[in-house]
Amino acid sequence: MAEACITVKDLTMTYGDFVIQHDLNFTINRGDVFIIMGGNGCGKTTLLRHMIGLKAPAKGDVCYGEQGLWQADPKARQQILARTGVLFQSGALLSSMTLAENVALPITEATLLPPKKVREIVSYKLALVGLAGFEDYYPSELSGGMQKRAGLARAMALDPEILFFDEPSAGLDPITAKLLDDLILSLSSALSATIVVVTHDLDSIFAIGNNSVFLDAETRTNIDGGPPQKLLHESKHPNVIRFLNRGDQTEQNSSNRQMRSPA
Numbered sequence: 001m002a003e004a005c006i007t008v009k010d011l012t013m014t015y016g017d018f019v020i021q022h023d024l025n026f027t028i029n030r031g032d033v034f035i036i037m038g039g040n041g042c043g044k045t046t047l048l049r050h051m052i053g054l055k056a057p058a059k060g061d062v063c064y065g066e067q068g069l070w071q072a073d074p075k076a077r078q079q080i081l082a083r084t085g086v087l088f089q090s091g092a093l094l095s096s097m098t099l100a101e102n103v104a105l106p107i108t109e110a111t112l113l114p115p116k117k118v119r120e121i122v123s124y125k126l127a128l129v130g131l132a133g134f135e136d137y138y139p140s141e142l143s144g145g146m147q148k149r150a151g152l153a154r155a156m157a158l159d160p161e162i163l164f165f166d167e168p169s170a171g172l173d174p175i176t177a178k179l180l181d182d183l184i185l186s187l188s189s190a191l192s193a194t195i196v197v198v199t200h201d202l203d204s205i206f207a208i209g210n211n212s213v214f215l216d217a218e219t220r221t222n223i224d225g226g227p228p229q230k231l232l233h234e235s236k237h238p239n240v241i242r243f244l245n246r247g248d249q250t251e252q253n254s255s256n257r258q259m260r261s262p263a
């Protein structure tokens with residue numbers, strides 16, 4: 001039976017008086033590649049920020065196992081978040097540091113490992129994302145796709161149980177985006193990590209997601225969720241159907257999407 005990894009409970013998110021989403025309730029299971037989806041501006045990144053400890057809820061909580069992230073005191077919250085890694089949309093590499101120094105940073109901040117051991121871990125993580133031999137390169141010397149992969153190596157530096165990705169395919173050409181999707185899938189099975197991806201890229205959603213939540217911009221809450229393929233064929237919500245069919249609700253579009261998607 002699926003084991004709950006993260007449970008979002010009655011979560012309401014606001015900026016000032018403006019409610020972005022209210023009363024969100026859903027569960028991410030251990031081992032999921034879980035997609036947070038919805039149209040532009042519906043609050044996907046804001047939700048991610050609530051899940052990784054960057055923004056406090058107006059109401060409700062994000063529970064890791066039994067522990068509420070925002071109920072926990074700051075030390076316990078830090079301990080929960082130490083089990084997570086985040087790949088931000090920009091890759092968020094420090095431009096003045098080499099790739100090796102960027103990936104080493106979280107390790108030297110969190111451990112007292114000797115430099116030789118840190119170098120070994122860094123090289124291993126860079127190799128995992130296909131960047132073996134690029135240790136001494138600076139971010140500006142890499143393509144956008146390589147920068148994303150280096151950001152991923154850094155997010156994985158401390159062997160997180162849970163990896164968060166904010167719009168991983170943003171700014172990438174379709175072929176590079178597909179390679180990143182393949183990498184996410186291979187890491188998911190190799191590391192048995194739980195992966196949470198914020199995206200509105202339909203190709204990625206169908207290629208990598210086994211579970212999802214849909215944030216509706218109109219009602220400002222989660223109106224549907226589950227395996228994306230299942231939602232495509234069985235969702236009763238017009239906004240979900242429209243979103244998953246690129247704005248089209250006809251049968252023809254739906255069957256085209258079915259043909260393009262993996263079984």
Ligand SMILES: Nc1ncnc2c1ncn2[C@@H]1O[C@H](COP(=O)(O)OP(=O)(O)OP(=O)(O)O)[C@@H](O)[C@H]1O
Pocket residue numbers: 015020038039040041042043044045046047200
């Ligand atoms: N720091 C902030 N202060 C006030 N409003 C904000 C802030 N950040 C985001 N917003 C607003 O909150 C809403 C949700 O933004 P968010 O970036 O979470 O949406 P999103 O679904 O990730 O969007 P996109 O798909 O375009 O990246 C938007 O209306 C945005 O303008």
